[in-house]
Amino acid sequence: MYLSDEEQAMLAGEQGVGIAQAMGIITTLGTMYGAADLIPISSAHISGVSYKNLGEAGLDYLEDLAATGAKARVFATLNPPAVDMDDWQGSPLLTTPAFAKGQFRILDAFYKMGIDGICTCTPYEVNNRPAMGDHLSWAESSAVSFANSRLGARTNREGGPAALAAALTGRTARYGYHLDENRRADYVINVNVAVPDGSSLSALGVIVAKKLLNRTPLFVGFDRELSDDEHKLLGAAMAAVGSIALFHVEGQTPEAIALGREIIAPHAEYLTVDDLAEGYRALGIVPGTTPVDLVNIGCPHSSYAELVEIADLLAGRQVRTKFWIMCAPHVVHQAQANGVAERLTGCGVALLSGACTIVSPMAQTGVRSVATNTAKGAFYHSSYNGMEIHLGSTAKCVETAVSGIWQD
Amino acid sequence: MMERTFEVRVIKAGDADGEALVSSEPLGFLGVVDPDSGIVTETTHSLYGQSVAGKVLVFPTGKGSTVGSYTIYRLKKNGMAPLAIVNAESEPIIATGAAISDIPLVDQMDISQIKSGDRVRLSGGLLTVYAQIVAEVGE
Numbered sequence: 001m002y003l004s005d006e007e008q009a010m011l012a013g014e015q016g017v018g019i020a021q022a023m024g025i026i027t028t029l030g031t032m033y034g035a036a037d038l039i040p041i042s043s044a045h046i047s048g049v050s051y052k053n054l055g056e057a058g059l060d061y062l063e064d065l066a067a068t069g070a071k072a073r074v075f076a077t078l079n080p081p082a083v084d085m086d087d088w089q090g091s092p093l094l095t096t097p098a099f100a101k102g103q104f105r106i107l108d109a110f111y112k113m114g115i116d117g118i119c120t121c122t123p124y125e126v127n128n129r130p131a132m133g134d135h136l137s138w139a140e141s142s143a144v145s146f147a148n149s150r151l152g153a154r155t156n157r158e159g160g161p162a163a164l165a166a167a168l169t170g171r172t173a174r175y176g177y178h179l180d181e182n183r184r185a186d187y188v189i190n191v192n193v194a195v196p197d198g199s200s201l202s203a204l205g206v207i208v209a210k211k212l213l214n215r216t217p218l219f220v221g222f223d224r225e226l227s228d229d230e231h232k233l234l235g236a237a238m239a240a241v242g243s244i245a246l247f248h249v250e251g252q253t254p255e256a257i258a259l260g261r262e263i264i265a266p267h268a269e270y271l272t273v274d275d276l277a278e279g280y281r282a283l284g285i286v287p288g289t290t291p292v293d294l295v296n297i298g299c300p301h302s303s304y305a306e307l308v309e310i311a312d313l314l315a316g317r318q319v320r321t322k323f324w325i326m327c328a329p330h331v332v333h334q335a336q337a338n339g340v341a342e343r344l345t346g347c348g349v350a351l352l353s354g355a356c357t358i359v360s361p362m363a364q365t366g367v368r369s370v371a372t373n374t375a376k377g378a379f380y381h382s383s384y385n386g387m388e389i390h391l392g393s394t395a396k397c398v399e400t401a402v403s404g405i406w407q408d
Numbered sequence: 409m410m411e412r413t414f415e416v417r418v419i420k421a422g423d424a425d426g427e428a429l430v431s432s433e434p435l436g437f438l439g440v441v442d443p444d445s446g447i448v449t450e451t452t453h454s455l456y457g458q459s460v461a462g463k464v465l466v467f468p469t470g471k472g473s474t475v476g477s478y479t480i481y482r483l484k485k486n487g488m489a490p491l492a493i494v495n496a497e498s499e500p501i502i503a504t505g506a507a508i509s510d511i512p513l514v515d516q517m518d519i520s521q522i523k524s525g526d527r528v529r530l531s532g533g534l535l536t537v538y539a540q541i542v543a544e545v546g547e
Contacts, residue, residue, distance in 0.1 A: 021508055028507040029500055032419055048475045057443045057482035058475055061508070139474065159474025161504045 018070025030173030048160025145235030203279025205237025298326030422512030436472025480505030
């Protein structure tokens with residue numbers, strides 16, 4: 001693999017041990033994947049932020065690295081932590097002081113390295129929105145999917161440590177989705193069923209992910225334009241349940257628009273989906289009528305538009321279940337400025353600023369059953385948190401919160 | 409004693425010579441290997457209850473959270489890390505963990521050629537297995 005003079009100098013330690021270690025990660029991965037060389041990136045998005053996930057091991061690593069004086073040389077955003085960033089003490093996550101201390105030490109280590117501290121799994125909704133063709137090093141599978149698919153930017157499905165190393169060196173190895181030839185669709189999905197809302201899109205995503213694992217689908221036959229938020233949750237479902245990092249939608253995503261049918265690789269396979277029931281079944285959802293402890297929206301983080309939608313659906317009614325919506329701090333602040341936050345909190349809804357229930361300790365909250373509107377949320381609440389899960393449209397989740405009961 | 413040498417791909421360079429601990433199952437690190445003791449805590453894993461410390465750890469590939477790289481780092485800090493890692497095909501969690509912890513890592517090895525307890529030596533792009541071919545027949 002070719003390294004420029006500067007890259008060799010970084011690897012040799014001329015810019016400090018932290019940068020040398022980071023360059024070691026980048027070159028190790030490049031060697032593994034047969035990259036010809038390294039390329040500069042325009043931004044990084046870093047996972048491995050939650051104290052619950054990192055523990056003392058990750059905290060040690062980040063503090064050691066920050067202590068070397070290494071600083072990010074490109075714009076970098078962070079995944080959600082395990083605390084509410086505006087009010088860790090007052091949030092319904094019931095964060096303990098000892099836990100909060102560990103979490104804030106982690107955030108401090110990132111800040112020390114010049115990493116911005118925007119904590120959200122949807123950085124593209126806030127202030128890290130790449131352009132088509134931009135080379136990135138992003139972790140967080142749902143963000144990777146959105147950046148590659150909806151925005152036509154280029155990133156591999158990076159791990160947290162690799163994305164951090166890329167932020168510090170400003171480089172990533174040129175392999176995988178950075179190359180034109182790896183970005184074509186090798187599977188065409190004929191959508192032969194109505195997908196009227198987010199949860200049906202989620203179910204479609206689950207079906208496709210189970211079948212394709214890590215291939216690159218082109219969706220054909222949607223009967224309408226999908227919004228940004230809909231691309232977000234479709235991609236999130238496929239990235240969580242499978243390892244799909246890039247998808248195309250005929251006539252809607254930028255590379256599909258640019259290339260037309262040329263986006264389809266030779267010998268592509270075909271799949272027709274005409275029923276979504278299997279998508280719900282695959283998540284382990286058991287139909288029925290049952291009380292629910294928590295309605296949790298925001299996996300991935302909710303946009304401002306989604307907050308407005310929920311406020312409109314609630315129409316001032318009080319909720320009977322816990323109802324938490326997770327969003328980027330920017331989105332919470334925007335909603336607070338515009339009165340939308342008050343419309344929601346007035347109904348008993350809690351907004352979690354930057355936090356994420358999936359990566360936060362949940363045992364102390366006593367929550368056992370969760371209703372949500374995305375496959376990613378359902379999948380992880382079940383697999384990480386051991387919750388009983390229900391998946392439905394946003395409207396259905398709102399009605400469940402108001403009645404207290406999930407009804408199939 | 410049977411000695412066989414194989415060409416392997418070096419992902420993280422370094423010499424090693426020690427006792428193999430082998431699994432035919434993929435191995436994660438986050439939540440699976442205790443960073444303070446080196447003991448595998450995943451009850452359903454074939455290495456459950458065994459310690460990776462000081463061993464030439466052999467398994468097909470890594471899995472699980474990418475934060476597992478940090479668990480490998482902590483093992484090294486605690487003196488409980490494997491001496492070296494041998495994979496059939498490495499992936500980024502293990503590669504990154506080896507890189508940041510300075511643990512020799514090779515892949516493109518047919519791991520069925522190594523049994524737990526064999527002596528394994530890594531040097532350059534070569535892996536040598538010293539296997540017992542005659543079992544102890546009572547004392």
